[in-house]
Amino acid sequence: MATALELAPRLTDASRRKVWDVHSAFDWPERLTPGETWFMSPELISIYGTEAFDGLDESARMTLSFYEVVNFFSFVLYGERPLISGLMNRMYRKNTEGPITEYLHHFVDEENKHMVMFGMFCNRYAGKIYPEKKIVLPREYAKGEEDISFFCKVLIVEELGDFYNLKMMSDKRIEPLVAKINKVHHVDEARHLGFGRELLREMAADFVPAWTKEERERFQGWLVQYLLSSWGDFYNPAVYKDAGLTDGYKVRKMALEHPTCRAFRAEASAKLVDYFLDVGLLDARPEF
Amino acid sequence: MDEKKIREELRIWILERSGATPDRLARDDQPILDEGLLTSLDVVEFILFIESLRDEEVDIEAIEPEVFNSIDTLVEAFFADSPTACEARS
Numbered sequence: 001m002a003t004a005l006e007l008a009p010r011l012t013d014a015s016r017r018k019v020w021d022v023h024s025a026f027d028w029p030e031r032l033t034p035g036e037t038w039f040m041s042p043e044l045i046s047i048y049g050t051e052a053f054d055g056l057d058e059s060a061r062m063t064l065s066f067y068e069v070v071n072f073f074s075f076v077l078y079g080e081r082p083l084i085s086g087l088m089n090r091m092y093r094k095n096t097e098g099p100i101t102e103y104l105h106h107f108v109d110e111e112n113k114h115m116v117m118f119g120m121f122c123n124r125y126a127g128k129i130y131p132e133k134k135i136v137l138p139r140e141y142a143k144g145e146e147d148i149s150f151f152c153k154v155l156i157v158e159e160l161g162d163f164y165n166l167k168m169m170s171d172k173r174i175e176p177l178v179a180k181i182n183k184v185h186h187v188d189e190a191r192h193l194g195f196g197r198e199l200l201r202e203m204a205a206d207f208v209p210a211w212t213k214e215e216r217e218r219f220q221g222w223l224v225q226y227l228l229s230s231w232g233d234f235y236n237p238a239v240y241k242d243a244g245l246t247d248g249y250k251v252r253k254m255a256l257e258h259p260t261c262r263a264f265r266a267e268a269s270a271k272l273v274d275y276f277l278d279v280g281l282l283d284a285r286p287e288f
Numbered sequence: 289m290d291e292k293k294i295r296e297e298l299r300i301w302i303l304e305r306s307g308a309t310p311d312r313l314a315r316d317d318q319p320i321l322d323e324g325l326l327t328s329l330d331v332v333e334f335i336l337f338i339e340s341l342r343d344e345e346v347d348i349e350a351i352e353p354e355v356f357n358s359i360d361t362l363v364e365a366f367f368a369d370s371p372t373a374c375e376a377r378s
Binding site: 131132133134135136137139222225226228229232237238249252 | 321327328329331332333335336337339340345346347348349351353356
């Protein structure tokens with residue numbers, strides 16, 4: 001298996017070969033009309049498989065799919081903001097080798113374009129970006145834990161996002177612009193994920209064995225909670241309200257607890273969880 | 289919903305979420321964050337709960353982490369001007 005240092009120049013070459021311009025990559029329709037077509041694969045809609053979904057007619061489901069995809073693009077956009085900031089903070093460090101910094105420039109460039117792309121879609125067609133509700137409180141870290149936590153966050157936002165991208169990019173039922181945005185995102189993310197997985201594997205091997213039992217347990221508790229909390233982003237009360245469902249908060253609670261939705265989250269997280277188990281960042285599979 | 293009920297709802301949510309015993313939040317000025325009753329990840333969920341009580345979204349960019357210090361600071365920050373609290377006072 002290639003190390004992150006060995007991967008970096010190959011990924012840099014690939015990024016240069018596949019460079020694209022966010023301002024000319026898409027034909028933006030004048031307007032999109034919720035309720036007339038699918039904007040997200042129905043099986044990916046957060047309440048799919050619940051009584052609340054079954055009770056909607058097709059037009060209402062399509063309307064919900066519009067707000068769900070706006071929400072998806074919104075929280076991926078917000079997830080990319082600290083990602084870019086964190087990547088920039090890790091460039092040109094003494095222990096960040098030159099080829100890695102060089103690739104990080106492309107990583108940042110591509111993430112920035114994703115933010116532009118998602119922001120344009122949300123603002124143009126929904127007139128807004130759903131705001132995030134995150135507040136970062138100070139916490140203590142074991143040696144290496146801050147970097148490991150950062151790259152875990154990167155991997156979670158990108159792996160979960162990619163699960164959705166892969167499903168939607170080839171779904172002929174959904175609005176072509178949405179499918180294309182998912183495709184463009186997936187192509188860049190495939191490189192980011194390959195790099196992030198390897199870098200995190202190396203960091204885990206370097207630092208985790210030296211952590212105390214308490215530090216390992218605290219980290220694993222945080223990682224499970226972060227993963228569950230990331231899934232919470234998919235169940236946005238404001239989305240349900242915009243789509244005309246009554247009491248969005250209750251809909252969210254219902255969906256988070258619904259066995260069909262829990263099984264879906266476990267399935268969509270399987271690859272990520274397998275990876276965390278494999279590199280020793282988790283000891284057990286979390287309950288979704 | 290009146291202010292007393294709001295305070296009780298906030299207390300129940302925090303205790304259930306943290307699994308803490310009621311004595312750790314018996315008073316409305318007892319510290320929440322300093323006592324480790326809520327983490328950053330809990331706060332995301334807590335804000336959505338607060339929104340459901342207020343029936344109005346919270347502008348996250350307009351608040352500081354200090355508003356989560358105690359039930360008193362929460363009520364002051366999130367419910368002083370909310371329609372529900374105003375109704376209760378009128």
